[in-house]
Amino acid sequence: MLARPTVQERTQTPLLSGMTQTPLQQSGMNGQTLIPEAPPGFKSGFIGLIGRPNVGKSTLMNVMIGQKIAITSPVAQTTRNRLRGILTLPEAQIIFVDTPGIHKPHHQLGEVLVQNAWSAIQSVDVVLFVVDASGEAGGGDRYIAEMLAQSNVPVLVGVNKADQQPEDPNQAEAIERSYQALAQARGWPIAKFSALTGEGMDVLQQTLVSTLAPGPYYYPPDLVTDQPERFIMGELIREQILYLTREEVPHSVAVTVDRVEEEPTITRVLATVNVERNSQKGILIGKRGSMLKAIGTAAREQMQKLIAGKVYLELFVKVQPRWRQSRTRLEELGYQVEE
Known part of the structure; x- marks a missing residue:
């Protein structure tokens, strides 16, 4: 299970925002970083990024955080380790949990990666199920949807790569229908965006904040990752x-x-x-x-x-x-x- 950070974990500062290693403004007597008390109405929670390989989960997290903490490449299965990215807003703190793409494993490494991706689902507050708008929903998407439907975690379907949809209106409409059917059959809301161009990202962020419950700061506001x-x-x-x-x-x-x-x-x-x-x-x-x-x-x-x-x-x-x-x-x- 993906545990909430302990006091010891939260007082360590692996990587601060702004790509510099300057001390945080708030520190205790022993030099450890303090976490401020959340104001009234503040929200927080863990968002699991789940999807097939190469649908843009790591790019999405980097854009949300505002700097590069997860590597990206055209090669499928780029992400291997579960990585937390921390976005602190005036009204909320969102901890994104990037996971390896879910695929059919062919070796022990693949089995470990897929098992870790599935275990993350049970430990987050909301799952952002990321799919690829450049093609219709496939067997891999339907398999993940069926598995997510068996969990008790709320799911938001995120249709990424909106900028890569086919120019043919009939093809584009068929793609949209396939993901709408996937989401509507399970009562899941859907959001369309492009992590590459920024299209729809503001709406996505607002939607994610709205799904979270009131909660504390889990990490210092200046932290962008726990790695x-x-x-x-x-x-x-x-x-x-x-x-x-x-x-x-x-x-x-x-x-x-x-x-x-x-x-x-x-x-x-x-x-x-x-x-x-x-x-x-x-x-x-x-x-x-x-x-x-x-x-x-x-x-x-x-x-x-x-x-x-x-x-x-x-x-x-x-x-x-x-x-x-x-x-x-x-x-x-x-x-x-x-x-």
Whole structure:
């Protein structure tokens, strides 16, 4: 189950808004961050982002939060870890829970990801079921809808990628009818938007706030995610691998950040890229190290935005045979079933 943050968890400040690591304005005697008392009528709650792979859940959360905390790519199943994004408004605090895309698993890693996505459903206040407006509802959407219907959690159907609907009015109408039928059959409200262009996002935000019950601040107002910088850095490296490599490499990669050393003028990061085969290692390194250099350069640029300072990034590639099939290896690399 996705537990509410404990006092200890909430007094840690992994990543603040504005991409800088300045102290929060409110702090206690021991330097720990304080959470203000919520004003009358304040609302709060956890919104689970559920849907098939590559429907735009991570992009949606990044746009809602106002900065990049979740990686995105054209490759399906980009999200692997359950990630909380925190949006604090004058009237509410929304904690978005991004989950791996629900798909038919083909290995132990896939089984862990799907199991974690389903467990998140039972632990949130509202589910935003994200679907893709560029095509009609398919078997995967109907399967997720049936599973959600068996839970007691309120569901809002979010039709993303409104900007990518076909120009043919008949096709566009057929797509809309398919999702309306999916939602109306279960009494779920529906919202149409585009996380990419911003179309309909204000209405979506207002709708989500209206679904929440009165509640406290769960996190300090300046916090945008509960994940530490080290985790985000590893994800930024994996994002560039997703963009720059092809074939079987993206899904066979796990990144571990081994060391982060902060100096007055630069932050030094040492990370290992784990793959399953020597052939994948060769692809990642590239001719005379060209691919690894390109990955490192692009990831370093993103890290510098993250910490608002200079970064020196050193990457190593290590072969871990069949790591996706081993529960032990999965846990070592940070993938385990979440309670």
